[in-house]
Amino acid sequence: MNTKHEYASAIGIAVSWAQAFLQLAHNTYLAGGGVMSELRKTPLFEAHESLGGKIIDFGGWALPVQYSGILDEHRAVRERAGLFDVSHMGEIHIKGPQAQAAIDHLVTNDCSKAKIHQLVYSPMCYPDGGVVDDILVYKLCEDDYWLVVNAANTDKDFDWVKRNVSGYDVTVENISPQVAQIAIQGPAAQRILQKTTPCDLSSIKFFWCLPDVEIAGRKALVSRTGYTGEDGFEIYCRPEDARHIWDTLLAEGKDEGIVPAGLGARDTLRFEVALPLYGHELSPEITPLEAGLGFFVKLKKPDFIGKDALAAQKEKGLTRKIVGLELMGRGVPREGYAVMSDGKQVGYLTSGAFSPTMNKGLALALVAMEFTEIGTELDIDIRGKACPVKVVKTPFYQKSYRKE
Numbered sequence: 001m002n003t004k005h006e007y008a009s010a011i012g013i014a015v016s017w018a019q020a021f022l023q024l025a026h027n028t029y030l031a032g033g034g035v036m037s038e039l040r041k042t043p044l045f046e047a048h049e050s051l052g053g054k055i056i057d058f059g060g061w062a063l064p065v066q067y068s069g070i071l072d073e074h075r076a077v078r079e080r081a082g083l084f085d086v087s088h089m090g091e092i093h094i095k096g097p098q099a100q101a102a103i104d105h106l107v108t109n110d111c112s113k114a115k116i117h118q119l120v121y122s123p124m125c126y127p128d129g130g131v132v133d134d135i136l137v138y139k140l141c142e143d144d145y146w147l148v149v150n151a152a153n154t155d156k157d158f159d160w161v162k163r164n165v166s167g168y169d170v171t172v173e174n175i176s177p178q179v180a181q182i183a184i185q186g187p188a189a190q191r192i193l194q195k196t197t198p199c200d201l202s203s204i205k206f207f208w209c210l211p212d213v214e215i216a217g218r219k220a221l222v223s224r225t226g227y228t229g230e231d232g233f234e235i236y237c238r239p240e241d242a243r244h245i246w247d248t249l250l251a252e253g254k255d256e257g258i259v260p261a262g263l264g265a266r267d268t269l270r271f272e273v274a275l276p277l278y279g280h281e282l283s284p285e286i287t288p289l290e291a292g293l294g295f296f297v298k299l300k301k302p303d304f305i306g307k308d309a310l311a312a313q314k315e316k317g318l319t320r321k322i323v324g325l326e327l328m329g330r331g332v333p334r335e336g337y338a339v340m341s342d343g344k345q346v347g348y349l350t351s352g353a354f355s356p357t358m359n360k361g362l363a364l365a366l367v368a369m370e371f372t373e374i375g376t377e378l379d380i381d382i383r384g385k386a387c388p389v390k391v392v393k394t395p396f397y398q399k400s401y402r403k404e
Helices: 004-032 045-050 070-079 099-106 151-164 189-194 239-252 263-272 307-316
Strands: 054-058 061-066 082-085 090-095 119-125 131-141 144-149 171-174 180-185 209-215 218-223 232-237 320-327 338-341 344-355 360-368 377-382 385-392
Touching (some): 045 061, 061 263, 070 082, 070 263, 082 239, 090 099, 099 151, 232 239, 263 344
Antiparallel strands (some): 082 180, 090 171, 119 131, 131 144, 338 344
16 A cells, blocks of 8 residues: 555455444344344353453354454454454264274365374365365374364254264264363464463474363363464363463463454454355355365275265366455455356355455455466456456465474
8 A cells, every 4th residue: 555545445445344244244143033142152252241342143153253343353363363262163072993984984185194183174075075064183092083163064064974974883972062162373372372381382283282281270172273374272171161261361462462353353364364164165065176175185085975076076177166366446345246257257256355464355256267267357246346356376365374
């Protein structure tokens, strides 16, 4: 931005997007006809209220969409640290002599080579290649695993897992009510969390975890993971310990500039690093190959649900895939907008926003293959107006994971 006027315009666009996010969430709540008292609450609900969090209905959960503001919280995570309540996420426990084989039957990635305390990211597919969910597999020991699943899919996933591992010597339990989850994310995350634990956090590598870690005097499982593109940790603890850990982290991180962050910033942060969101870039109608997740589809595995369909799709060649788009002028791209070429629709936006970090309108879109080359110029239909965009490389923002 070269002038105060241009900067103000950009901030205005970003604020309008944030307001739209809030309005959409509010409309979703009203459409459900629910009363706030009927929503499911995490163990941190009272903490959110005391901090002035704006509570919305998020898939039946009462969760904060923002505290001080989406833009402030977004910048805090990129520059310092943010604290997220993600206790609504689901945890499914699979244990038994055939646990690893059962999980490899369920997911597209290969878990057979995972070491104890290592994590594996993977789609979990239907027989036709559509996605049931994208999950994290935690290998706690040789016959003991957690599947961490998306909140809105927990019940569906639990039923799917039970049905499809019935022939294996395993037990399956939905332990979600027994687990609270807190994410601390950002460049200062390790320094802040280290103040609360005798554990050497530098020993936890990216996509690894340690169980029985003492955090603020309470026991927790800690993994070096997150959904923001920044370094950080996710803390799994007992629900009754969540408030103590939350308050301790905010107090210990005060000098580092930590802030509580809500769903709005969580979405803009994941969007800038092009992390897929179920129901947007992944769904029963969008395969992992179309979503650009081919690396996590191991077709050389002996078998998994959806293998035949995905192998056939790869052999035949994709007809569409997810790409990044950059808006060439003013406007805010939003989910569902049509992508056009010479007046003909060739795709649609799966996610879109004004990027607080990049200071421009960006989108992820499912587009016909012939229009996916970097630099291809297209249009998106914003309320009947054709707004020029071009295909750009993703992620839009360079991830800052610690991988050593």
